[in-house]
Amino acid sequence: MQVLKMELQGFKSFADRTTLTFAHGITAIVGPNGSGKSNISDAVRWVMGEQNVRHLRGQKSEDIIFAGTEKRRPQGAAEVSLYFDNSQHELDVDFTEVVITRRIFRSGESEFFINKRPCRLKDIHLLFADTGIGQDSMAVISQNRVDAILNSKPEERRLIFEEAAGISRYKSRKQEGLRKIAETEHNLERIHDMMGVLEEQLVPLKAQAERLTAFRALDSERISYAGTLALQELRNAERLLSKAENNRIAATGEYRALSRQTEATEAAKKELLAVMEQESADLRRLDEETLTVHNELDSMKSRQEAFVTRQEELLRSHVQLQEEEAETKKKQAHIQAQQGQSVHDLAQRQAACEAARQGFNLTQSVLAKAEEKVSRMQAALSQVQAENTEKA
Structure with missing residues (x-):
């Protein structure tokens, strides 16, 4: 598997996306101290x-994320992808190329x-188990790990040899099976305990079952009696319902008659209101x-x-004329030249006085007729008001 x-x-010193290609044969990465060889x-x-994280030369998970420099800001996440050639199907997947990716954020969240x-981290462990490049394999050995292997105890070396021999998967399966x-044994013990408890409860449960059987028999009789009683109540209810229905029909008839009577009353009321409105208009x-009269x-x-x-003025004028006439008669001898003019003026004033008398008489007759008309209208008004009072 290549x-x-x-x-x-974003992983440690690799701020930008960097791709490393591994060709067939031996690939070596060289560089001065501090260039980032161990980071690979x-x-x-x-x-x-x-x-x-201590095995990755860090103190906390954020240490493996690019921390930034004076000219570059820190990254928010770190991501590494590893590509494998699976054309020989050494990995148990149906892909000729397998890509394993891991991503971590500064919040501490990880994705696989x-x-x-x-997927889960467990899925990656199971995929590469017994391939020699698993989590605890010897495919990647750091400088301080060589001394630890050489100075390790036989039990620790045995774990290394088992991983190299490819039996760690079966050991993990064995441990899973034993667990x-x-x-299961613990569950069986719990089942036995529960069976003992249930056996102790069988005797009271049997007595309860017998009481339940007797109760069901009595309950069936109760249900039968209750059904008979319900049937009787139903028949009584049907009779009451029939009686109520007849009462409802009778009440409906009375309601309709009252409705017709009410409609007739409403029509008469409307006619009376119309007459009253007309009489109010006449009034x-x-x-x-x-008011005009x-x-x-x-x-x-x-x-x-x-x-x-005007009559009083004319009367005063007439008296004055008479006085002037008397005075004129006394002075008639002396004012013969003015006699014709005085007689003419006297005739005009007498004619005006007569016209005033005729106008006064005409006014008195018209006033009498108007007073008579007002009396008749007041009598008619009183009669209309009395009729309206009787109708109301």
Whole structure:
């Protein structure tokens, strides 16, 4: 199984996306101290599932994310992808090329992918188990790890040899099987305990079952009696319902009769209101005519007063004329030349006095007729008001 290439972005000193291609044969990475050679091996260990940050020469998970420089800002996440040639199907997947990707954020969240599909870290461990490049394999050995292997105890070396021999998968499966067997035995013990408890409850449960059987028999009789009682109540209810229905029909008939009577009353009320409205209009018209007559009467009274005043003035003028006539007669001898003119003036004033008398008499007759008309209208108005009061 050949490693084809590796892609790094934001992992330790690899701020930009960097692609390393591994051709067939031996590939060596050389460079001065501090150039980041060890970061590549750390990236391989990390993407394969290394969880201990101290093994990656860090103190906390954020240490493997590019921390930034004076000219570049820090990255928010680190991502490493490792490409494998699976044309021989050494990995148990149906792909000729397998891509393992791991991503971590500064919040501490991690993501794992197999061929760009989300997965669990356990899935990656199972995929590379017994391939020699798993999490605890010897495919990647750091400088301080060589001394640890040489100085390790036989039990620790045995683990290294088992991983190299490819039996770690079966050991993990064995441990998983033993764990499940232990859980099953524990569950069986719980089942036995529950069976003992249930056996102790069988005797009271049997007595309860007998009481339940007797209860069900009595309950069936109760249900039968209840059904008979319900049937009787149903029949009584049907009779009451029939009686109520008859009462409803009778009440409906009475309601319809009352509705027709109410409609007739409403029609009569509308007619009466129309008559009252017409009579109110007539009454308003009579009031207007009465007001007009009163206005005419006031006008005639004013004219009569004017005629009386004019008559008094004419009477005074007549008296004055008589006095002047007497004076004229005394002076007749002396003013013969003016006699014709005086006689003519006297005749004109007498004619005016006569005309004033005729106007005064005419005014008195018109005033009497107006007063008679007002009396008749007041009598008619009183009669209309009395009829309206009787109708109301």
